[in-house]
Amino acid sequence: MNKLKKMNGRERTFLLITIPILALFFCFNTLPLIKGVIYSFTNFRGYGEFDWVGLRNYADLFTDARVGKSYLFTFKLAIVATIVVNVLSLILALGLNSKIKFKSALRGMYFVPNILGALVVGYIFNYFFTYILPAVVKMMGGKGDSILASSKWAWVAIVIVCAWQSVAMNTIIYISGLQTVPEDVYEAGSLDGATGWKKFRNLTFPLILPFFTINMVLCMKNFLMVFDQIMALTKGGPAQSTESISFLIYNNGMAGGQFGFQSANAVVFFVVIVVISVLQMNFLGNKEEQL
Amino acid sequence: MKVKVKERVNWPITILLILGLVTVIFPLYLTVVIAFKKPSEMTNSISGILSLPKSWSFSNFAEAMRVTDFWHSLGNSVLITIVTVVLSILIHSMIGYVIGRSKSTSKFYKVAYLYIVSGMFVPFAILMMPLVKQTAQMGIDNIFGVILCYLVFYMPMNVLLYSGYLKNIPMALEEAAHVDGATTWKTYWSVIFPIMKPMHATVAVLTALGTWNDVMTPLVILAGSDVNTLPLAQMTFQTQFGTNYNLAFASYLLALLPILIFYLICQKQILNGVVNGAVK
Helix, strand or coil: CHHHHHCCHHHHHHHHHHHHHHHHHHHHHHHHHHHHHHHCCECCCCCCCCCECCCHHHHHHHHCHHHHHHHHHHHHHHHHHHHHHHHHHHHHHHHHHCCCCCHHHHHHHHHHHHHCCHHHHHHHHHHHHHHHHHHHHHHCCCCCCCHHHCCCCHHHHHHHHHHHHHHHHHHHHHHHHHCCCCHHHHHHHHHCCCCHHHHHHHHHHHHCHHHHHHHHHHHHHHHHCCCHHHHHHCCCCCCCCCCCHHHHHHHHHHHCCCHHHHHHHHHHHHHHHHHHHHHHHHHHHHHHHHC | CCCCCCCCCCHHHHHHHHHHHHHHHHHHHHHHHHHHCCHHHCCCCHHHHHCCCCCCCCHHHHHHHHHHCHHHHHHHHHHHHHHHHHHHHHHHHHHHHHHHHHCCCCHHHHHHHHHHHHHHHCCHHHHHHHHHHHHHHCCCCCHHHHHHHHHHHCHHHHHHHHHHHHCCCCHHHHHHHHHCCCCHHHHHHHHHHHHCHHHHHHHHHHHHHHHHHCCHHHHHHCCCCCCCCHHHHHHHCHHHHCCCHHHHHHHHHHHHHHHHHHHHHCHHHHHHHHHHHHHC
16 A cells, blocks of 8 residues: 555556456456366366366377368468469469559459458359359369268368358458569569569568568468358368368367367367467568568 | 650450459349248259249248348347447547556556457457356356457457557647646547547448447357347347248348448448458
């Protein structure tokens, strides 16, 4: 109390603001995180009694085929989607940043997919992949099975839906990057004979590298946590071929009686996300500095 | 010598970009035509699905509203989004201000800053199961609980944005107000809070888009109650739509419309907000 009095008004006000907000943050972020870690050492099913099982959940994680499969699927999806999205959105951004007619209308239109809810978009594409695409394939003489029903190809449908929405976002970020490139850089470049691909490779791309970093990090993080699209398109099927890590944790942890086991999965997932984010930022950050 | 290239409209690229819009418009077109059709018009051929409806009937929409309890879901979504956005602007700007002003001089606030911002790395998947238990125990497995969760989930990003923005606001402003005898609290609300208006817009856009479209948080926290948000209702009533895709698509269209209308009105602010949020 004495100490509180000694502080000046500004410091006291700051502290009175900070403490309740930190308490709230602790309550709904740190506390559940700690509980999650604690549950991961138990065989809790989500209800009833439970025992401590030590590290058994973690040992089981590494031998569980379904968990392994979901990690493989999630990473395959995240890597492929990140590459597809960044290539497409860079091309689109270059187009939308060139001297075109109806510039702002086109930019506005291309952004629309991003504002729509992923779940509803997923349901619409679900219909497209189930009925329309097979009908088109059939007309062209193919077999016309839905790719959502194929355990080999269903993941491609998910990449397409993820990309449809993310391209919009990444394009806008690339455009704002391209706008930071001053016109005279190009003029100087064109005097040196830089055109087309060479111009892009040696002039444009290095200058928008920070925006590339943002997009890579955003994409990877979002795609690794993919959930809504899975829920709307495949519900993890067929034959558990499209279970993302988040989906598996939700599905088996909440309803499947694996609360403890999936908590261990979530802890590992958390560590994986942190490691990837830190690596990505260090790696891409270093590259930026070298330029 | 600079050679001034005359600015000419690049028509090939313009045309390619317009053609490319098909990829954006087609799914929306599909949604609209199916939503207005009768099930009997849906023949098995593609032309039957893709052609314009013979008569534009609103009966699917009326039915979809009834089945999904549309107005309730819409009301819940609007309530959650607006309360979350308003509280985020008030609370996150305040903590962002305090931390932004103090983190370079005080170790405590430096740690608080890192503590909150590192929350960005915590995936919802790990919080999900404990949060369900916790909100149920606290008796807030309802809309209030969802809002509290959002306030915490968006805090890392918003604190980062606000404290970053503060670097551009000179201390002299506060000091002047202080000399005039205003308290810190009053100075904040009358001087700093209004100046941060551009950042309020960014925070509002990002938080609103995120909460409006979010499915996972209400899905797990409101589970077991019959309270729905607009996206959640589409999932809840999947089984009732059955194979009546016209009904389902009418419902999807209804779920997409509010945000589309909102985007039409505030397109510029939304685009600015999204870019600011990502680039900062």
